[in-house]
Amino acid sequence: MEIPYTSKPRPDTGLYNAKVGIWLFLASEVMLFGALFSAYILLRVGAGEGTWPHGLLSIPIGTFNTFVLITSSVTVVLGWASLQVGNFGRYKVYQAITILCAFGFLGIKSFEYRDKFKHYEVWLKNPITVHQGGKEVQTDRLLGHIEYEGHHPYFWNTARLAGSPEIKDKNGKVVKAAVARVESFKFQPDPIHYTMSPKEMAHAKKESFGHPHQEIEIKASDVKRLSAFVPSHSTFFAIYFTLTALHGLHVLGGAIVIFYIWGPGAKMWKTDPQRYMNRVEVSGLFWHFVDLVWIFLFPIIYLL
């Protein structure tokens, strides 16, 4: 006996197997992202005054990426619709756009990530005076960029400032080279801090527009805590990176599947067109779901 309903729908349910499968899978995905969104809400509601970073992500980039993803979503359905009328060439073109969009999205996202890894917050032991929003402000928490020996380093944290000794294994071979201690570093503070309200932040940005960055020297001994915008910076970045990375993995997975069906798997269009269309539809459903998740992700992490 062969497995039935791989391409034709079962009469009483009206569905073919893969369609049932993908919807079940998506149901489980709903629970997965639902749990993460719950965690987001909880951490956010539970965050103390002035500890939840906001306004640190680039809204224009996020918006652009949203457009990219929406576009890819519409090309998927249009491609599938083209197959419905037997227009394989049209389908090929539409899906090519989808795949390009997918990788475009990931490219932009990785660019954003990179930017975060060398953007810092420093908590000082004693407040200092800096320009913020056109006036002099006393503060012990600064955002900004580090310059050290002419580089903008990635991933620094408090421990990095203290350096680390050489590590040798049993045979005396050096497994990890010594890292030199940092005495002091240059810091270019941003004109804003997330402890400001959105309005104050917008104001500060406007005021400082066109002014060059001021540069200060910070002694390592004055630093209470230093962290790049990495997951351990705060629960905000923790959930930001977790959610977007998981979403990114879905984008990647979806793109690979769509590419496989589009390229090497396209032979099936000749042998079993109905099943081929089913595959396109099913991969499309997954793709729309990924888009749908982003529709919620974008406002809650970029805007709120």
Add this chain to the structure above:
Amino acid sequence: MQASAHTDAHAHTHDAHHHEPSFLQKYVFSTDHKVIGIQYGLTALSFLLFGFFLMLCMRWQIAHPGQPVPLIGSLLEILIRNTDGTPLLAGGQMSPDVYNIFGAMHGNIMVFLAVVPLAFGAFGNYVVPLQIGAPDMAFPRINMASYQFYLLGGLTWFASIFIPGSAAQAGWTSYSPLASTIASYGQAFLLVGLVLLITSSLLGAVNFIATIIQLRAPGMTWMRLPFFVWAQFVTGFLLLLAFPPLEAAGVMQLMDNLFGTSFFLPTGLAVGGKIAEISGGGSPLLWQHLFWFLGHPEVYVLILPAMGVVAEIIACNTRKALWGYKSLVYSVLAIGFISFIVWAHHMYLTGMGTKISAFFQTTTMIISIPSIIILTCLFISLWGGSIRFNTPMLFALAFLPMFGIGGLTGLPLGFAAADLHLHDTYYVIAHFHYVVAPGTIFALFAGIYYWFPKMTGRMMNEFWGKVHFWGSFIFMNLIFQPMFFQGMAGMIRRMSDGGIQYAQKADAKLIGGLDKVYFDLHTVILWAAVGLAVCQIPFILNLFMSIYKGKKVTNDNPWEATTLEWQTPTPPPHGNFTKEPTVHRNPYDYSLPGAAKDFTPQNQP
């Protein structure tokens, strides 16, 4: 349909179209649900044995604090090492760390690597497509991937015991912050393995549900499904929808452990006298919520397939229809649904307010009603039967009172006020072991004895089966019954010394120390556990020897059952049925008035 000779010939011509499959294709990378089912079964049984072995070491430690583990102590000393390479079992004695490691691994292995894969992966895979008259699962290759992810996850856990610092030691519940404060990669291995296992069960669940929805044979309407299939169907949904939140939680805890985030770590945490270098701002309770959101449905994943197996065997061996088939089906659906909203009964003692705990107490009481209905239906099914006491039936019958004890003792735990005293004592241990060990495990034994002839064409030995049954039955009760008393008296679980420090410190003026009897019971339990182990030897021998030496079955339906799996050739060929079966009747048409035989198969017009 009973003519095997004819089928064999057919199967052969059918196969001739394809290449003769190689050994690898046939047994290792098979996409045949029956082979995958057997793979699941053997792997899960091995893990079951291993989980039991860990527990034997622990029971020894509890009964003999400070003494080396006999026989294998020195071997363990070599194998299990600290992060700095020193042995964790100095002189073959289990340190508290090792006790915690074994405890956490026992819980995790038993639940995720032994019972679920056996009940869902093995029986579900082997039996469900046969019972609904399908040629295979809806997605055979995904089915294979499901097993492979399971194996990989299991091996990850197994391997983690031997890494420096050894495996996870924060209990199977992995509560944060404890799980994030132990200096070993054990917890990370546990979480990675967990993600693999969740992937496996996700693939499995999608496959099962899609198969049951789509591949039922003509005439196999929903209300003609054998109860076992219903149980698996609901179990599939539990796995599908309850596991993802744990996956999310697992990923977050992995981030906490490896990338220094603070999802579950609050501000101001100070471990070992130092303020932790973390951002803080997280919530330890969030982990508990996400864990138990899975945790509770998970326990029904452990029990529902077992109930399914028992129902099949009882119907067959009483030679009559199950009483209240519809009530059974609706109850199992109700359990499935309600099990998602009772989870916080594991968290009463976190101190959440009266209103929310009233809500969870209500749902907990409500969910015991469908369980009672299921059990009652099975009991009433006995009435008017003609009961055959073969080995599968003995195990199935024993399941009923054992589950009854386990289930009933769940009730006091379900009330926040009573749980105040019983929480985290051996009473809880006894409660759930009554459901999972003499409950589920007995049902699984029953299933093995029952379906063995279908898988191999030979019967298992009845005499040794009965020895296995009576030995297991007696020793199981000797192990778990005393725990109720210990727990009620206040003995707390997860004590590496069996609670002895309470007694030692009990100077004359101290009120409420534990009496010596409760510690003496440790010895009883230890020897009962050893007895239980010995009683498994006849089973293991019987299982493997019967494959070659067992009595050959004389026809495809040795138990004279009605469901479709018995209407195939033995063992069923690739593709299962020689021609698509058509279903004409209810699943349990035993002893129909006026019928020629006392059973009428579902595909008989």
Add this chain to the structure above:
Amino acid sequence: MSDHSHSHGEAHGHSPEEVSKHKKVYIAVFIALLIGTVVTVALNYLHFDSKALTIAIALFVASIKATLVACYFMHLISEKKMIYVILGFTTILVIALMVLTLTSYAAFPNGTVTH
């Protein structure tokens, strides 16, 4: 499980006219999604004084967009009953997860302190 001629399953079941009608719907939805995005972002730059209002608007627009995607791109508007059942349960459960978890935090007795 009424089966109209609408079913997407049947082989080449769609007449070209129908498909071009569908395509128009897809394009319309696409434009609606773009507009929705622009609206959310624009509103965000207005900086309402009420934080709750900002959140409510953003989530409202997002829900509309999500509904559009689900209904039209994913064809949920004309899907089979079985799918509705599955998704219905899922929705209930995900809401239960969120609501019960959050309320249980709110329900601690008086005197509970959380940092």
Add this chain to the structure above:
Amino acid sequence: MIDSLIATFSKLLQLPVLASENGKPVDELIIYIHWLMIALFAGWFAYFCYCLWRFNSSRNPKADHIGARSHASSWIELFVAGIEVVILVGFAIPMWTRANDVTRLPDADKAVKIQIMAQQFGWNARYAGKDGEFGKQAMKLVNADNMFGVDPSDEKSKDDVTVYNDLHVPVGVPIIAYVGSKDVIHSFKIIAMRVTQDAIPGMRIPCWFKPTKEGRYQINCAQLCGNGHASMAGGYVTVESQADYDKWLASKAGGSTSFE
């Protein structure tokens, strides 16, 4: 009559000594539920054994397709779906009021208040001192020498008393314990008082008990908290007369405990 039944049952079930007022409803609840459980089990088990004997295939070679039917079946169905539901749910509702009794906090003004801070592997406690009020506390003041985050500049904190593993409480007075932890989750449990409260880092959650018997009791940790979980048994509560308690409190100097 009921009381002596309860006392006998308490022994039969191996319930440990009870030394608090709040523990009484807990024990009674446990006992009532066990009566119910035993009744259900005994009934079903008797029926079960009867079936196995009566419907053995040698005694009853021909099965009946339907089995229990007509009157019998509908009666049993009614009995099951009806009685058991009623007992359980009907039982449940009065129990919630009990649950309320157990967890509803007594009037804070009339109670002795203690802050508990669990750590691996022991119990810190802080008393409000003579003035009956705790000094101000803040998270940001928490450091290695000041684990309760007490504001030393606050007058009210001057007479606060902190102890390690050695608690004293007066008999016959409600005690409110605000339970927290500085590292992992522990659980504050005094078995004879029937009081249990998880100690969760980042939270401070109140629970209460009202001791009725003077003497020394052990504090147990009921939540897995690491390799010292089993030996986290060094904490004691001494229940004594009000006078002794006052004397003890006065003998303690103020200040705050540090980590280790």
